[in-house]
Amino acid sequence: MFREITRLFDRSEIDEELFEDLEMLLIQADVGWDVSQQLVAELQQRIREEHIVNPSDAREVLRLEMIKLLELATRNRRVKILQRGVPFVILVTGVNGTGKTTSIAKLAHYHKSFGRNVMLAAGDTFRAAAIDQLTVWGERIDCPVISHSQGADPGAVVFDAMQAAHNRNVDVLIVDTAGRLHTKHNLMAELQKLRRIMQKHVPDAPQEVVLVIDATTGQNGLVQATEFSKAVEISDIMLSKLDSTAKGGIAFSIAKQLGTPISYVGTGEKVTDLAEFRPDTYVDSLFFGEGEGF
Ligand SMILES: Nc1nc2c(ncn2[C@@H]2O[C@H](COP(=O)(O)OP(=O)(O)OP(=O)(O)O)[C@@H](O)[C@H]2O)c(=O)[nH]1
Numbered sequence: 322m323f324r325e326i327t328r329l330f331d332r333s334e335i336d337e338e339l340f341e342d343l344e345m346l347l348i349q350a351d352v353g354w355d356v357s358q359q360l361v362a363e364l365q366q367r368i369r370e371e372h373i374v375n376p377s378d379a380r381e382v383l384r385l386e387m388i389k390l391l392e393l394a395t396r397n398r399r400v401k402i403l404q405r406g407v408p409f410v411i412l413v414t415g416v417n418g419t420g421k422t423t424s425i426a427k428l429a430h431y432h433k434s435f436g437r438n439v440m441l442a443a444g445d446t447f448r449a450a451a452i453d454q455l456t457v458w459g460e461r462i463d464c465p466v467i468s469h470s471q472g473a474d475p476g477a478v479v480f481d482a483m484q485a486a487h488n489r490n491v492d493v494l495i496v497d498t499a500g501r502l503h504t505k506h507n508l509m510a511e512l513q514k515l516r517r518i519m520q521k522h523v524p525d526a527p528q529e530v531v532l533v534i535d536a537t538t539g540q541n542g543l544v545q546a547t548e549f550s551k552a553v554e555i556s557d558i559m560l561s562k563l564d565s566t567a568k569g570g571i572a573f574s575i576a577k578q579l580g581t582p583i584s585y586v587g588t589g590e591k592v593t594d595l596a597e598f599r600p601d602t603y604v605d606s607l608f609f610g611e612g613e614g615f
């Protein structure tokens with residue numbers, strides 16, 4: 322999709338058709354109607370004000386405007402301080418199937434690569450398979466997993482995990498949650514309960530709340546993100562399955578509408594398929610297929 326946008330500027334002059342096609346392509350690439358309009362309007366204005374006549378210069382302006390949009394949200398990123406002896410708790414949320422459990426394994430691997438002591442908590446007690454899946458990941462990446470049986474109270478799992486994290490000098494505790502609580506009220510109540518339990522041990526836990534959004538769900542991902550951010554304060558977004566979509570424009574809607582920083586991207590099913598999100602690398606990879614691994 323973005324390659325087509327790049328090609329759009331391979332013409333001899335800037336004309337009205339360029340803007341019409343650009344808007345259409347942006348919308349098709351999941352950028353969303355509002356943000357697409359905004360980007361086209363900004364581009365037109367700068368072309369006028371800066372007397373730009375060369376289409377390739379116009380493309381560069383668009384590229385910079387898109388980076389700026391993503392950087393606005395990135396600026397909201399909180400500084401994270403990992404203190405020795407205090408578990409840094411990461412709560413991972415999201416609708417079912419978005420890639421939470423896989424992302425937890427990736428985050429665990431990421432933190433382990435810095436030499437941190439990582440532990441996982443199987444807070445998704447809804448299905449036995451969810452607990453097994455996390456356990457298998459734990460074995461694969463050599464990471465202890467605290468779990469109870471299916472149907473157990475996630476609060477009890479988190480309570481045990483917090484205690485175990487303290488006892489075993491864990492630096493990073495990552496908590497899985499169920500994505501299937503159907504009403505927003507239940508979801509809110511559950512996440513708030515987990516937070517209270519964590520805070521009995523660590524007053525500012527969870528220090529990171531990651532919302533996993535499946536990039537292939539397009540604008541629907543934005544709707545989910547809006548709902549979740551009403552239930553719990555999201556600190557970071559993980560955009561998963563970017564390898565499975567040719568679009569990727571959802572990042573711009575998220576940045577604009579939510580202002581929540583996208584911190585990570587998932588680019589495959591392996592633990593190593595995680596990258597830190599960088600606006601410039603992201604835009605370049607969309608436009609030119611560059612920036613391997615972001
Ligand atoms: N291609 C690709 N697949 C991914 C990525 N992240 C997760 N997946 C796949 O998406 C599917 C769902 O992933 P899970 O981690 O089980 O998702 P979940 O949110 O924990 O799902 P539930 O526990 O059922 O709510 C699995 O088949 C994963 O391998 C990614 O970045 N790229």
Ligand SMILES: [Mg+2]
Nearest residue numbers: 421422445451
């Ligand atoms: Mg899961």
